[in-house]
Every structure is written in structure tokens, then in C-alpha cells.
Amino acid sequence: xxxxGSTAMxxxxxxxxxxxAEEPAPITTGAESVVRALSTAGVNAMFGVQGGAIxxxxxxxxxxxxxxxxxxxxxxxxxHAADAYGQLTGEPGVCLAxxxxxxxxxxxxxxxxxxxxxxxxxxxxxxxTELVGHDAFQETDTVGVTRPVTKANYFAEDADSxxxxxxxxxxxxxxxxxxxxxxxxxxxxxxxxTDQTPGAPALPKYHEIQEMADEAAVExxxxxxxxxxxxxxxxxxxxxxxxxxxxxxxxxxxxxVPVVTTMPAIGSFPEDHExxxxxxxxxxxxxxxMAISHCDxxxxxxxxxDDRLTGGIETFAPAAEIIHVDIDPSEISKNVAADIALIGxxxxxxxxxxxxxxxxxxxxxxxxxxxxxxxxxxxxxxxxKDGPLKPxxxxxxxxxxxxxxxxxxxxxGQHQMWAAQxxxxxxxxxxxSSHGLGTMGYGLPAAIGAKVACPDREVVCFDGDGSFLMTIxxxxxxxxxxLDITVCVLNNNAVGMVRQWQDAFFExxxxxxEYPWVPAFDKLAESFGAAGFTIKEYDEVAETxxxxxxxxxxxxxxxxxDPEENVYPMVKSGGNNAxxxxxxxxx
Amino acid sequence: xxxxxxGPAPEERxxxxxxxxxxxxxxxxxxxxxxxxxRTVISALVAHEPGVLSEVSGLVSRRQxxxxxxxVGSTTNPETARITLVIEESEQGIRQVETQxxxxxxxxxxxxxxNDAVRRELVVLKVHAExxxxxxxxxxxxxxxxxxxxxxxxxxxITGDELKIDDAIDAYNQFGIREIARTGQTAxxxxxxxxxxxxESRYERTTPVHSND
Numbered sequence: 001x002x003x004x005g006s007t008a009m010x011x012x013x014x015x016x017x018x019x020x021a022e023e024p025a026p027i028t029t030g031a032e033s034v035v036r037a038l039s040t041a042g043v044n045a046m047f048g049v050q051g052g053a054i055x056x057x058x059x060x061x062x063x064x065x066x067x068x069x070x071x072x073x074x075x076x077x078x079x080h081a082a083d084a085y086g087q088l089t090g091e092p093g094v095c096l097a098x099x100x101x102x103x104x105x106x107x108x109x110x111x112x113x114x115x116x117x118x119x120x121x122x123x124x125x126x127x128x129t130e131l132v133g134h135d136a137f138q139e140t141d142t143v144g145v146t147r148p149v150t151k152a153n154y155f156a157e158d159a160d161s162x163x164x165x166x167x168x169x170x171x172x173x174x175x176x177x178x179x180x181x182x183x184x185x186x187x188x189x190x191x192x193x194t195d196q197t198p199g200a201p202a203l204p205k206y207h208e209i210q211e212m213a214d215e216a217a218v219e220x221x222x223x224x225x226x227x228x229x230x231x232x233x234x235x236x237x238x239x240x241x242x243x244x245x246x247x248x249x250x251x252x253x254x255x256x257v258p259v260v261t262t263m264p265a266i267g268s269f270p271e272d273h274e275x276x277x278x279x280x281x282x283x284x285x286x287x288x289x290m291a292i293s294h295c296d297x298x299x300x301x302x303x304x305x306d307d308r309l310t311g312g313i314e315t316f317a318p319a320a321e322i323i324h325v326d327i328d329p330s331e332i333s334k335n336v337a338a339d340i341a342l343i344g345x346x347x348x349x350x351x352x353x354x355x356x357x358x359x360x361x362x363x364x365x366x367x368x369x370x371x372x373x374x375x376x377x378x379x380x381x382x383x384x385k386d387g388p389l390k391p392x393x394x395x396x397x398x399x400x401x402x403x404x405x406x407x408x409x410x411x412x413g414q415h416q417m418w419a420a421q422x423x424x425x426x427x428x429x430x431x432x433s434s435h436g437l438g439t440m441g442y443g444l445p446a447a448i449g450a451k452v453a454c455p456d457r458e459v460v461c462f463d464g465d466g467s468f469l470m471t472i473x474x475x476x477x478x479x480x481x482x483l484d485i486t487v488c489v490l491n492n493n494a495v496g497m498v499r500q501w502q503d504a505f506f507e508x509x510x511x512x513x514e515y516p517w518v519p520a521f522d523k524l525a526e527s528f529g530a531a532g533f534t535i536k537e538y539d540e541v542a543e544t545x546x547x548x549x550x551x552x553x554x555x556x557x558x559x560x561x562d563p564e565e566n567v568y569p570m571v572k573s574g575g576n577n578a579x580x581x582x583x584x585x586x587x
Numbered sequence: 588x589x590x591x592x593x594g595p596a597p598e599e600r601x602x603x604x605x606x607x608x609x610x611x612x613x614x615x616x617x618x619x620x621x622x623x624x625x626r627t628v629i630s631a632l633v634a635h636e637p638g639v640l641s642e643v644s645g646l647v648s649r650r651q652x653x654x655x656x657x658x659v660g661s662t663t664n665p666e667t668a669r670i671t672l673v674i675e676e677s678e679q680g681i682r683q684v685e686t687q688x689x690x691x692x693x694x695x696x697x698x699x700x701x702n703d704a705v706r707r708e709l710v711v712l713k714v715h716a717e718x719x720x721x722x723x724x725x726x727x728x729x730x731x732x733x734x735x736x737x738x739x740x741x742x743x744x745i746t747g748d749e750l751k752i753d754d755a756i757d758a759y760n761q762f763g764i765r766e767i768a769r770t771g772q773t774a775x776x777x778x779x780x781x782x783x784x785x786x787e788s789r790y791e792r793t794t795p796v797h798s799n800d
Contacts, residue, residue: 147642148649152692155637172692206634206695286594293603305611318605318613330686333679336611377594568591578602583591 027197031060031190033163037198041170043094044068045452047078051098052138053125056190070452070481073473075102079109080442081449084432086119088453092173098125100138104145108439110180111149115436116264117241119178121170128188142184151179156189163198171201176209177328178241213342213349221323221340222356228297230366231257237264238302244347245428251350255360258370260288262303263420266431271424277370281309282571283417286377286580291370292317293578301325302346305335315576325349379421385538388562391490395422397541398460406458407432407450411443411467414496417567419462441470448474451483461487465518466495478554479529486548487556489521492563500566504587525556533557610679622677628700628774629684631670632783634693642691643670652684656771671773696783706774710752713742714762722762729755740765
């Protein structure tokens with residue numbers, strides 16, 4: 001377990017001078033204890049919205065000049081920004097909200113973090129304890145409402161223990177399988193007097209995290225891999241969250257095992273590598289889905305076998321012996337039965353496996369199959385220069401302009417799929433998106449969180465017109481903070497994925513999916529104080545994207561794409577991964 | 588090509604012929620898998636703190652576990668409580684109940700009990716008192732206790748395993764059962780075996796509460 005957040009001083013920094021280290025001011029209130037718990041944990045930035053019941057905590061932040069607080073326009077934005085911050089730093093992103101509507105507005109963001117196992121800690125104000133249960137102004141049972149969408153949540157009982165409670169929630173958000181936690185802070189607790197200084201974040205007792213897998217299971221897995229003639233690695237989001245990408249690369253290269261990833265694991269293995277088959281699932285590459293369907297041994301690391309990945313369970317890797325590596329024992333055989341379960345930390349278990357394997361699998365023919373699929377089902381699109389602009393072209397153009405470590409955030413829908421398919425990801429923590437919950441509107445607040453977490457890296461948000469409109473108020477935050485982010489709105493005047501499904505499965509009845517009424521995003525951007533651009537033709541793409549990038553501050557590019565363009569390949573919901581459709585007539 | 592990608596259509600591809608069961612189990616034509624649900628008892632030692640029952644019941648309903656009964660009560664350690672669940676699930680479902688329960692933070696340890704576990708349920712039922720001698724006779728037959736006898740109703744208590752309780756209720760039906768309350772099953776492992784996990788000896792007192800340990 002990590003010791004981050006401890007204040008132990010390295011020996012070489014101890015000097016002979018007797019100058020005392022600057023003592024932090026003594027704690028006087030619960031609110032100060034909350035804030036001290038965060039600074040002791042090493043928190044640098046947080047995202048939130050003020051309000052009545054959380055005011056004591058904000059008041060305690062007034063004096064804390066080392067803690068950057070980013071005021072968001074809406075609490076949902078605060079949760080998504082904290083989520084992106086958490087994904088990029090590996091430390092819990094912090095969000096704050098008041099009681100009642102403030103807390104309920106966080107729920108979508110917490111549910112998103114819960115589904116994607118992102119480290120987030122939410123601090124919510126609550127009405128004074130004596131009013132709880134009386135339906136007081138802005139009272140909501142926040143702990144009750146958020147219980148199903150958090151890894152843990154707590155109602156703070158008193159000022160003396162509230163700081164350590166925040167520390168516990170912080171530790172829980174980060175350790176083991178990460179996830180969102182919440183501490184509900186009644187106003188009398190934060191206003192209450194205390195002199196208790198909180199300690200470093202500490203996990204609760206009874207909470208055990210298994211880092212190393214059982215040796216016998218590791219041996220069994222090693223033998224299964226050695227004997228395999230069609231081995232495949234399925235890297236899940238846990239590979240990135242567990243900082244195991246180096247171990248994964250070393251393992252795959254040494255044993256020449258092809259690698260597919262899940263969507264959350266995009267970037268865990270370089271997509272331009274010969275062994276990379278990119279990501280599998282509903283809109284994954286045909287070659288990834290062929291490989292999953294035909295492998296005889298699947299080493300699945302840190303994935304929960306989401307239905308968008310597996311398609312129909314009956315046809316998912318149907319002939320494969322499945323070795324499932326996960327730090328969460330409840331994921332084993334939840335959706336797909338594991339033949340061999342390796343409970344533990346991703347990087348540790350990969351190293352255990354590597355040292356247990358005496359030889360590489362003999363899989364030359366299999367690698368040839370994979371390469372053949374890569375060319376047979378190559379990704380691509382037609383883009384006649386006299387036709388309407390294809391979104392894939394815009395994604396590729398932006399990828400070409402930007403450095404490898406650029407962070408891409410997205411909303412949810414067609415634009416998200418094109419951004420995932422046509423950008424070549426080579427580094428972990430470059431793809432920040434909403435996977436499990438599929439939250440439209442995630443992209444812009446996530447870009448804000450990303451830029452705060454990584455001010456030196458370029459941040460590009462691909463959004464759709466429908467998604468962008470859902471959290472557009474956060475543009476005011478990007479302007480106020482002068483965050484240099486570039487938002488490409490792939491505008492097809494529709495919630496395009498719904499429109500695509502209506503065309504395919506509802507006989508083209510486009511009910512409530514066409515958005516010919518969306519505002520002019522370039523002008524809207526300017527009214528916010530951001531830079532606005534439009535792209536309508538192919539020959540504008542490179543130059544306008546370059547202009548938007550070079551603008552120092554948030555820029556919005558309204559890209560008028562072919563409104564009829566669809567996302568392919570596509571595995572029908574619950575369908576056979578190997579029977580992915582390359583076009584609508586194959587559905 | 589105006590829409591989509593080029594390449595062989597699904598029917599022109601090599602599609603795998605193997606299949607998994609709907610539970611995601613690889614089907615081995617030689618063996619076959621038994622997915623039939625069975626009824627079993629799960630015992631959980633939990634931290635005695637607010638919200639723990641709500642967390643457990645929320646988990647059961649959210650994950651659609653098939654539950655027959657749930658009981659909860661304090662232990663000799665004021666910091667812990669014991670929850671006993673009777674569930675009817677496939678083998679895979681039972682493992683899910685165990686691991687998902689274990690994942691809840693207030694849950695200290697979880698175990699499926701063996702078939703020989705000591706299980707008991709208590710029922711309190713109120714019958715019409717038109718034939719008091721017959722009611723007393725049935726109560727005696729099931730080792731029950733009469734808790735209250737009035738001119739119009741008799742209230743009795745029966746304790747036993749599930750089968751005995753069901754039989755007793757059938758027998759009382761002839762008098763007309765006015766009201767009934769069942770506790771649901773509670774259970775402990777047989778002999779000197781720990782009910783949930785050997786480690787619980789750390790958390791559960793083995794001496795009476797009034798001793799000064």
C-alpha cells in the first residue's frame with residue numbers, strides 16, 4: 001500500500017540548523033480539520049460550487065492559499081473535472097458541493113466515476129444534525145442517495161473525528177480498486193469546535209487488499225499460456241489505474257502475444273505496435289473482435305467484461321481458457337466465468353506470471369492470423385473532397401498536429417467512437433472518457449480537470465453538438481481560468497448515435513434525435529469570452545485546427561460534419577463479436 | 588462505399604463454433620455444467636454501524652440476488668453484528684453473493700455454511716381459539732410454547748428448522764391462522780468450527796460480555 005500523503009522527511013534533507021519547520025496553525029473547527037486532512041493527503045486542487053451548508057468549509061479554504069479551488073458552473077461539472085483529475089494524477093480528484101441540489105447534482109459524476117473505477121472524493125454540505133430528518137431547507141439524504149454509486153460514503157458525526165473521516169474516504173478512493181467516496185458534512189460539525197489535527201489518509205480496519213496472486217494459480221496460468229497456440233492479452237482499465245503499462249509491454253513483447261484493449265484501457269499498449277490490435281467491443285476494430293473470438297487463451301487484466309465489450313456472452317471468446325487478473329475478487333466470474341483467477345495488483349501479477357513462465361507460447365501462425373485480420377478489416381473511410389466533411393478526417397488531422405502525450409477528452413456518442421477509433425494512442429492516461437455510465441456532457445468539464453491536473457500537456461476535447469450543449473456552462477470556467485484547451489465539436493445537428501440506431505433498428509423513425517436548433521457554437525464561444533472557429537470544408541481543416549490550437553485560452557471549433565455519417569464496425573447489442581457489421585446492411 | 592467499411596460480410600468469415608452458457612461458462616461438450624440453483628445459508632460478520640443493513644439489502648436488490656430471508660442481530664462484541672442470509676442461487680451466483688458482500692466495507696467476513704450447520708427459525712402465530720385443546724395438542728407435538736391464550740385467540744411460538752416450521756403452519760391452518768410473524772433463518776456452523784472465518788476470533792468475544800477482558 002502506498003505511503004503517499006505521509007510527511008516523512010528524507011534523511012538527506014535533515015540539516016544541522018535548528019530552524020524549526022513552519023508549524024501549521026492549530027485546528028480550531030471541524031471545517032479546518034477537513035481542509036487540513038486534504039492538504040495532509042497532498043491535495044493541490046479541487047473543484048466545487050459554493051452553497052449554504054458547505055460555507056464553513058469554503059471559509060476554511062479562504063486562508064489556504066496552497067489549495068487551488070476551481071469554481072465550477074454546475075456541480076456535475078465539478079464531479080467530472082475531479083474525475084478527469086483523478087484519472088490523470090492517480091490521486092483522488094476532489095469535488096465540493098452544498099447540500100440538497102448541490103449534492104444531487106454530483107450524483108451523475110459519482111455514478112460515472114463508480115462505473116469507471118476513477119478515484120474521486122466528494123465533500124458535501126448537509127443541514128445541521130438537529131435538522132436532519134425534518135425535511136429542512138436544502139436537505140437531502142445524500143448518504144442514502146449516493147450509496148449505490150459510491151465505493152463508500154459517510155455521514156460525519158462530530159468535529160473531532162471529521163478530519164480523519166475525510167482521510168479515510170480519501171484513502172478508500174485511491175487504494176485497491178479505485179472509486180468515488182463521499183463525506184457528508186453537517187453544518188454543525190464543520191462549524192463545531194475541535195483541536196484535533198487529522199492524520200495522514202488511512203484505510204479502515206477490516207479492509208484488506210490483496211496485491212499478490214496465489215502462487216498455485218500463477219503456475220496454472222503460466223502453464224496455460226505456455227501451452228496456448230492462440231494466446232491473447234485483453235488489457236482493461238485496471239492496467240492503467242494500476243500503473244502496469246510497462247509490465248504489460250514487457251510481457252507482451254517478450255512472449256510475442258497480441259494485445260487487445262478495452263475502451264478504458266486505450267493507451268495502455270501503443271496502438272501503432274505490430275502486436276496491437278487496438279480496442280475490442282461494440283465499435284472496436286474488426287481485428288480485435290476476430291482475435292477475441294478465435295483465441296484459445298485469454299489473459300484478461302483489470303477488466304469487468306462489460307457487455308459493450310463482450311457482446312453476447314455465449315459467443316464471447318467461446319473457445320478460450322480465461323485467465324482473469326483483477327484486484328477486486330467480486331469481478332471474478334461475474335460476467336464471464338474465469339478458468340483461472342489471479343486476484344491481485346495488475347503490475348505485480350504480470351511480473352509474477354512473467355517469472356513463472358519458462359517459455360513463450362508457440363503462436364507464429366496465430367500472429368499471422370492477427371496480421372491478416374488487421375489488413376482484411378482495416379479501419380478507414382471514404383472522403384471525397386467534394387462531399388460533406390467526414391469526422392474521422394478531422395480526428396486524424398488533429399492527431400497529426402498534436403504531440404503524442406496530448407490528452408483527449410470526449411463526450412459520449414458517435415464523436416466519442418471516432419475519437420477512439422481514428423486517433424492513435426500510444427501512451428497511458430491520454431484518453432479520458434466516460435465509458436461505463438456513458439455520460440453525455442463529460443468532455444468539457446473533463447478537459448478542465450485535465451488541464452488543471454496537467455497544465456503542461458495539450459488538452460483536446462472532441463465533443464458532439466448534443467453532448468457539448470449538456471455542460472456548455474463550464475466554458476465560463478475555462479475562460480475565467482484561462483485554460484488553454486481546444487474543443488472540436490463534431491456537429492451533425494443530431495444526437496447521432498441515437499439517430500444511427502433509429503435508422504438501423506427503428507426503420508428510420510428519427511424521433512427526438514435531430515437537433516437542427518443547436519446554437520452557433522463559434523458565436524456562443526465568443527460570448528463566453530473564448531475563441532470561436534468553424535470548419536465546413538476539407539481545405540479548412542488543418543489551418544483552422546492549427547489556429548484554434550495556437551489561441552492562448554479555450555477555443556471552440558464548430559465542425560460541420562456529414563450528418564449522415566455512421567460509426568462502424570458495429571457489433572449488435574448482445575450479438576456475436578465476430579459477426580460485427582461493417583455497414584448497415586450487415587446488421 | 589458511402590457508409591461503413593470494406594471487408595468480408597459476417598457470413599463470409601470464419602465464426603467460432605464454440606459457445607458459452609448464458610452464465611459465461613465455457614461449454615465443454617464432454618462434461619456439461621450444472622447451473623441449477625440451490626438453497627444455501629450465507630453468514631456475514633459485519634461492523635455494527637449505521638447503514639450496514641441498508642448496504643446489504645441494497646446490494647441484494649440491485650444485483651437481483653434471489654433471497655429467501657435475511658436476519659440480523661448483535662453479537663457478544665458490541666462492535667459487530669451477524670447477518671444470516673438464505674439464498675437460492677446457482678454455484679456462480681452463490682460465489683457472487685459472497686464476494687459482493689465481502690466487498691462492502693462494513694463486512695468483516697463472509698462464508699457459505701455447510702449443510703450440517705445448526706439452523707433455526709422462530710415463528711409466532713395467532714390462531715382462532717374455537718378448539719383450544721386441539722391447539723394445545725398441536726403445540727405440544729411441535730415442542731411449541733403457548734405465549735398467550737384468550738377467549739377468542741391463542742398465540743403460540745414454534746422454533747425449529749425450516750421444514751418443521753412449514754409443517755407446523757400447515758397443522759395450525761385447520762384452526763384458521765389470524766396472524767403470523769416469522770424471523771427467517773439464523774444459523775451457526777456446527778461444532779467448534781467458526782461460522783464465517785477463522786479470523787473472526789479476533790473480532791468476536793469468546794467470553795461473556797460481563798467479564799472484564
